[in-house]
Amino acid sequence: MLWYKAWLESRARFIFCLVGLQALIIHMVLAYDNVLIAFELNPATYKYTEYVWRVFTYRIQVGWTFSVLFLGFGGLVREKALGSADFTLSLPVTRRRLVGVRAALGVSQSLILGLLPFVSVPLLSLVMGKSYPYTQTLLFAFLMTVGGIVYFCLGFFLSTALAGEYAPAAIGVLVVFLVNQFSRQFEVLKPFNPQDFLSGLHYLDKSTYFLEGPLPWSGIAVSLACAVTLLLLSVGITERREF
């Protein structure tokens, strides 16, 4: 039943993110013709696949990132602010389990959000009279969610480490923004830019705008290691924190 509690606690945020992200996907895919007109792009030279890649990189990925960051918020520190932490902590459940269930549910919700573009983009492309392969959206979605789950873990960690209603959100958004900007400023850090990494820029065939070659497993592994570290830190902090 801890799952039930975690679900009810995050349900409104999850549905908000789900609807928001889906609306963004629908809007962006269906806006293709308008974008061509607005930017005076030639459909013969401006490939639909390039458009989809750009939508993934600059819209869907950004929307997903902030959605999962948002999903990471909550937990015992928030409950303390709302006054229900004492009730939770008096239950016969370890703090580790409380954190674990919330983290597992949040990761699952993040993955579901990641599946949205995988399913929606090819379907909506058909509506637009275009075709876009599921294999490619699967690869983009995989890179975005598995490589980017660290953003959920960042939100989770911040809401565990910081008290205050807005502090985790403000710092989370700032960290995402700064890491992206900072890694673009220096040539040596450019390969580590999260946005480029999650959009598969370094594995993109610029002639087709499809991902080619093996997935960047080492980058994914590093990202997952960061995510796990943040979760373990969250467990440690929660176990030691005074409520």
Place this chain on the structure above:
Amino acid sequence: MIIETTNLAKRYGSTEAVRGLNLSVPAGLICGFLGRNGAGKSTTIKMLLGITRPSSGKGRVFGLPIDDPAASLEIRRRTGYVGEDKRLYGYMTGEQMIRFTRSLYPRWKMDWERQLLREFALPLNRKVKTYSKGMRTKLALLLSLARGVDLLILDEPTEGLDPVMIEQVLQALVRAAAEGTSVFFSSHQIAEVEQIADHVSIIHNGRLLLDGALDRLKESYRRVNLVFPNRPPEKEFSMPGVKWIEADRHSLSVFASHNVDDIVDRARALDAASVDVVPLTLREIYLESLKEEQHALV
């Protein structure tokens, strides 16, 4: 003893919330935990349940150490708790709160749940965040009382309730105790404690001020009012059992925890014109004990 603490202390920075508390609560009884605001009641309760960690000292509930995570889990499995705030999950309905809590306690008492639901008349299909403070308190009490646990730890359980509800809650606590559940509850309402408690522990400034069976306390504590023809011989009453003395022009008021017969004999030997032994209510014992503590501090 179901609860036992030895030199239990909790510091928050430079503030000492609990200072060397030595508490012993017998099993199978209702124990009232009295103290002023900020006396350290809630901090003590939170330490007993592992919500906050002691800075030093030891504590045991059911004989299990409160600072051991595995033991603390077992303590919480066998304990029902109502916190000071009585805030629950605002995003759940009353029914969802009950279903969720019930799932964590295998010995959940359905008959208690049904009876308390009848008595409390809670709107179960409404979100808890729309509940009034009284409704939240009732729901928190239901969630605690129906757990089928060995010990109830309640932090000001009747706060925010009307007199009729307070009576219902007190009767429910008596019923729980009659079924073998130990009850440890903090309160500002001395009359409530006096009404149902078998044992009383009074805490002041983080230390135990007074502790014992309520009947025994009420039997042994007395105020001896003495009138003398001349200036009262205050120093003559520095004897065992005398907690403190209040002197007026011709009279002395001696607050004693025991040894009243010797005090009376001494007064008669000193030619007291009037000797009046007055039994004390719990409220008076509590207030006099606080005065004694303040005298000691001065």
